[in-house]
Amino acid sequence: MTELPEFAPQSAESLPIWLVRPGDDGPALPAEAGEMAKIWAKAQGFSGRAGQLCLLPTPDGKIAGAVYGIGSAERAFRDRYVLAKAAEALPAGDWHIAQMPEDMDGETAALGWLLAQYRFARYKKAEPPAARLVCPQGVDGDRVIALAAGEYLARDLINTPASDMGPDELERAACELAERHGASVSITKGEALLAQDFPMIHAVGRAAAQEPRLIDLVFPGSGPQLTLVGKGVCFDTGGLDIKPPSSMAIMKKDMGGAANVLGLAETLARLGLTRNMRLRVLIPAVENAISANAFRPGDILTSRKGLTVEVNNTDAEGRLVLADALALADEERPELLISMATLTGAARVALGPDLPPFFCDDDVIAAAIQNSGRDCADPVWRMPFWEPYESMIEPAIADLDNAPGGGFAGAITAALFLRRFTDKARHYVHFDIYGWQPTAAPGRPKGGAGQGMRAILNALPEILS
Structure with a gap:
């Protein structure tokens, strides 16, 4: 795992950074910055727009601090991790936030800084x-690092x-997580899947x-049961309904659902929240490959639940593996059952890569998740x-169709299938995530991405109470 960043220690030697919004009469620079800072910032054309940085000099030419624009409050949600850009632009050294607007969330700001440190350097x-960054006053630094650990x-x-990162390596990653946090692990693989009804x-x-x-994975703890099920298709060729090369290029991300539930479990365990719930994580880990024994279009499969499924497209395989895992999870009647999957292109067409949809029958739970996502800069949409x-x-000839024709409502029909x-289960929620950042943004480099984890995390106290 990429080494986690740390907050700088509290120190008199850390440099101040003032977070400033634009105003009708120019940026509202604090009095503590001094009159020379105001003159200097004005000469540099500093306006307080989001992402604008102005280093402040001492009389002898050293760095005295910095003012950093965070944009207007109206566009705060648009600039998700506004402080992340400062983390990448500031010169080496320790920095502390000398001023933060009251309406700015310190935890999200600090998390954005840590996420900007991520580099995939394998x-x-x-x-x-x-x-x-010195952890801002009033922010729980250990909690922010736990959030960053799940995302990393x-x-x-x-x-x-x-x-x-095939099924072998995904299993190893899950086992390492379990070992870190005292969870038990059981693996059913190969022909044993048939013997144990998967x-x-x-x-x-x-x-x-x-x-x-x-x-x-089963974590030690007591209380209401939360079961997370993540799609672990480590690579998806499409099977016999093979994908074109352009669609196969980033199919290493098709285990993004598994990655996200493991990331969420990592954060829950680091925060000690698993002690007050019964957390179970299920990951069907496969590669959808092509060989003489590959499953075929037109095959009828009988699921663990006993429902028969007609395979009309082998490239709609994620819902098949999730179905068996969900059936197992459902047998325990958990309080909350959540599935996460990089499941449908239809979801991307509807909402784009940055706003994952989720499906939920309960209005109260849905509102808790959506509001939580907005509050913690982890947006989701019901x-x-x-x-x-x-x-x-x-x-016509089976209970279910894994890929209905016509091209309409693909995300909804997949969710209905699951x-x-x-x-x-008392409550079921399904997330159809993308799991990928197609272009770099502050705090979000191009590549793998966590989606929905913090939205779920912050809504759990309300849902499981």
Whole structure:
């Protein structure tokens, strides 16, 4: 795992950075910065727009501090990690926030700084920014580092190519997480999947060089049960319905659901929250490959739940492996069952790569998750389990269709398919994430991305109370 960043220690030698918004009469520079700072900033054209940095000199030419623009309050949500750009632009040294607007969330600001330090350097050396931040007053530094740890883990897992992150390596990563936090692990793989009644996980992964498997983590704790299920398709060729090269290029990210639930589990465990719940994490880990024994279009599979599924597209494999894992999770009747998957292109067309949809039947839980996501700069958007579309996933010769034709409502029909396997859990929520940052942004480098983890985390006290 990429080494986690640290906050700088409290020190009289750290340099001040003032966070400033623009105003009608120019940026509101604080009096503590001094009159010369105001003159200097004005001469440099500093206006307080988001991401604008102005270093302040001492009389002898050294750095006295900096003023940094965070933009207007109206566009605060648009500039998600506004302080992240400062982390990358400031010169080496320790910095402390000397002024922060009252309406700015210190935890999100500090997290943005830490996320800006992330560099995936497994295959190519890449040095993180050298500026360090003293944890802002009133912010729980250990909590912010726990949030960053979950995001770093998810990014690392997604960024690692399938040559080094197949089902074997994903299992190893899950086992390492379990060892760090005292969780138990059980693995069902290969032909044992058939013997223990996970036929669809076996069917999807049987053509690959590495055996398909179900990874099952149980954390010690007591209280309401939270079960997380993450899609772990370590590479997706599309199977016999093979993808074109342009669509296969970043399919190492098709285990992004697994990466995100592991990242969330990492944060929950670091925060000690697993002591007050029964946390279980299930990951069906496979590679959707092509071989003589690959499953075929037109095959009928019988799921763990007993529902039969007609395979009309082998490239809609994620919902098949999730279905068996969800059926297992559902048997325990958890208080909250959450699935996360890089599941449908339809979701990306509807909402783009940056705003993952989630599906939930309970209005109170849905509002808690969506409001939490907005408050902690982890945006998500509720979509409906639209029951009139149920007929679209009901083919003529089986109970369910894994890929209904027509091209309409692809994200909704996928969610409806998964919901068929979750009738015992008290509440079920499904996230259709992208798991990838297509272009770099402050605090969010191009590549693997966590989505929905903090939105879930901050909503859990309300949901599980």
